[in-house]
Amino acid sequence: MSVTEAWGPGSVSERRRSSISLDWDAEFSRARQAYERSEGTITPVGFWHCHPEPTDSERPSDADLGAFGALMERANEIAHVPIFVAVIAVPAGGSRFAAPRIAKWVIRRSDSCRRNLVCERARA
Numbered sequence: 001m002s003v004t005e006a007w008g009p010g011s012v013s014e015r016r017r018s019s020i021s022l023d024w025d026a027e028f029s030r031a032r033q034a035y036e037r038s039e040g041t042i043t044p045v046g047f048w049h050c051h052p053e054p055t056d057s058e059r060p061s062d063a064d065l066g067a068f069g070a071l072m073e074r075a076n077e078i079a080h081v082p083i084f085v086a087v088i089a090v091p092a093g094g095s096r097f098a099a100p101r102i103a104k105w106v107i108r109r110s111d112s113c114r115r116n117l118v119c120e121r122a123r124a
């Protein structure tokens with residue numbers, strides 16, 4: 001897998017101190033356009049966001065887990081996405097985001113129950 005493009009939240013997304021409301025329709029419209037423009041070569045593979053404080057966890061919150069599942073479902077409306085990647089950036093030290101900690105997670109269907117999703121730390 002190779003990531004060729006990543007972008008920030010859409011223009012009508014709302015960022016608050018500890019949460020963000022995404023314009024998912026705009027995000028997936030852009031992803032669909034990339035998929036169609038590339039004739040299926042570029043597929044949506046994941047999502048990234050920040051946890052703003054150096055003391056914040058790099059682990060997904062309960063809200064993150066719910067969003068990851070929903071985002072994976074939306075990505076699968078565009079192309080077959082068996083594994084969805086979630087990246088969480090957390091500022092390190094006093095430099096804020098100059099050298100963030102980057103946590104990578106993968107979301108996939110459970111082997112034992114296909115309705116359930118599993119989120120685990122990626123080995124990269």
Ligand SMILES: [Zn+2]
Nearest residue numbers: 051060061064
């Ligand atoms: Zn989060």
